[in-house]
Amino acid sequence: MTTAQARPKPLEGIRIISLEQYGAGPFGSVHLADLGAEVIKIEDPSVGGDVGRYVPPYFEEEDSLFFETFNRNKKSISIDIKTEAGRAVFEDLVRNADAVYSNLRGDVPVKIGITYDQLKHINPAIVCCSLTGFGMTGPRMKEPGYDYVLQGLAGWMELTGEPDGPPTKSGLSLVDFSGGYVAALSLLAGLNAAKRDGIGMDCDVSLYDTAMAMLTYPATWHLNAGYQPRRISHSAHPSLVPFQAFEASDGWFVVGCAKEKFWVRLAEVIGHPEWAQPGSKYATFSLRDQNRDELTAELEAIFRTNTVDHWLGQCYPAQIPCGPINDVEAALKDEHLSARHMLVETDHPRYGTVTQLASPVRVGSELPSYVRAPQRNEHFSEVLTEVAGYDEARIAELKAAGAFGADAR
Template sequence: MKPLEDVRIIAIEQYGAGPFGSVHLADLGAEVIKIEEPRSGGDVGRYVPPYGEGEDSLFFETFNRNKRSLSLDLSTDAGRRVFEDLVKVSDVVYSNLRGDVPKKIGITYDDLKHLNPAIVCCSLTGFGMTGPRSKEPGYDYVLQGLAGWMDLTGEPDGPPTKSGLSLVDYSGGFVAAISLLAGLHAARRDGVGMDCDVSLYDTAIGLLTYPAVWHLNEGFTPERTRHSAHPSLVPFQAFQASDGWFIVGCAKEKFWTRLASVIGHPEWAEPESGFGSFADRRRNKDKLIPLLEEIFRKRTVDEWLEDLYAASIPCGPINNVEQAMNEEHTRARGLRVKTEHPRFGTVEQLASPVRVGSEPPEYRRAPRRNEDFDLVVREIVGYDDATVEELRAGGAFGDAPFGDDAPADTEPEAASR
């Protein structure tokens, strides 16, 4: 069996953070059933430009492979009935909504424990379910500013800068997945479920790590550093060669000794040079860094990396996305995978970095909207035809296509590495 093959998750999720957290669980074998609100056309991620058509987008494919989709209107009594019947046969209710919404729509543990005492209710929200900001929507860009990240990022004389990736969203997804699995473990051990109150804000603050601890205890004020330099280790930053940029870092004294030799100045590793220790180099960085920059500009990136790799000094090129995708190590680790899609044909995806055991996961494309209607309502919940029609008439499933009207998929489900 796959590691999470015996886990069923009801996912009331959309866009990035929530689906990113659950996609790794789906890759590990969990049955993740996406609940898509039919009146709004389901997950908004289906419509994110520029690479999409109709209800299919490459954005949606990125975050929703290996999942199932059910269109369900929870605002109707009929839709609520279906949801509650699903709760009875599931392990987790997972959502990414505004902090006050889980209680409003009745998906917290207190709302559902009478249906399934062991249900785990994991809510990934912008600001958490308590506190003065709990009713505010949370967006990665806003949170990077609010949590101090942007003040730390960029050149010293430049504007505050957002990370090139939505790292609060993605880190929040990982934190939610960890919380969900911990809650599930405890529920199976004790027979009692719980709420997992996870937030993007908590995640962003937690990721301030040691600079925040330095500030809280020693009054340290973080400052932006030139060329992405490490705040305390010198040298550890980006340097410009004759044809591009690369990173070199001396996180241990032995690396500095080796670097000094590679650049033709072994004497700089001696105490009398003023550069012989971590403390010396940090104190004299305004003298040392310009010397290193002058040296590194004399050769190409590849020439420097060849010598630095040979000396086992931490280093690497500053790749663009294309170069990163074509790195030999990217391919060797099986990080590029393929799925088949009825509209896009073969889609290249990124493998989950979560690895459990020796068997590689299989990758199936993201579901079309409401594609798994029959699987969920007939096989998992066990409704007969009469019940389905009654629920349909009650507005449970909205106007989404289902059954014989669902999009056909004639492509193979499993993916290859």
């Protein structure tokens, strides 16, 4: 191997058998697939496969833009693992795989036999990563876990929104997506240990654990100093002042002073350099926090006197952290997005060209290549012959036994 072009993708050679569905699980594995892992989706033919195929509003038959987002670069096969024949196929795939990956309710992995103890006799090095709502232990183990529920349960919604408004969820499914990242990280750590030791393991990952862990420093403050979080108007930071959304004459923008040097620069920009001088009631982090309401009112009055572009035009050259509050359309048109190769296109038989966001995970200088999400059961023959090692007679036998469901194609 003498050229960068000849170098394999970072995860090329890794095979993952995935019982994944909807958002959290597929979001985690799509980054692995982009990096070259062979992700084989086992889709249940009795329910039409991954429910993500039918998410409105942009879907027709079994094609949806939602499904495209989370399943590019993967393979699909329909197997009914509830049948004896389907279970045999699943185990043959496990025999020749590195990992089994799923996102199901916490009690389901054991029920359907996809934990390490239930598969190690087939493949002692198999890594079984189960992303569940509440984990595979504990009193909530059997509860279904959904992003919206967990944002409330983990305290996120109480922290979000205006002080006089209702608790508010994030506009994105951040628990699901964060859980997917955690599952991918756990799986990779497990694969490294299995390669080193020749022994696999379970990775018991949960959306609940993820959501709670992301409370980070407010949780530490509360546990050790009795801190009681509160919502602050205009999404302000709980301790750094100013660091929040401000309204200009024609819209909103964010400006933040995470270091004292930024406050010195901002004071110059707004025409009050004396506010950053020793002796000022706004001179330090602590003083600005103590006088938050007064300072915020002063800043709000100043920022309303001119446009977003004016203030950003003053703050950017001064290297003060700032930015516009974009709508989705404006965010997707930012020239930095394309400069970072974050927009990718795939060819699709129904949609023609599908444009979507790339994975932010970068390994080396080579950019990933992208293939559309698979049609249901698209890789039936490839997976059964190349991975399971079946011939046509064995496939016909298994099909007759119901391994692939009544609608096997």
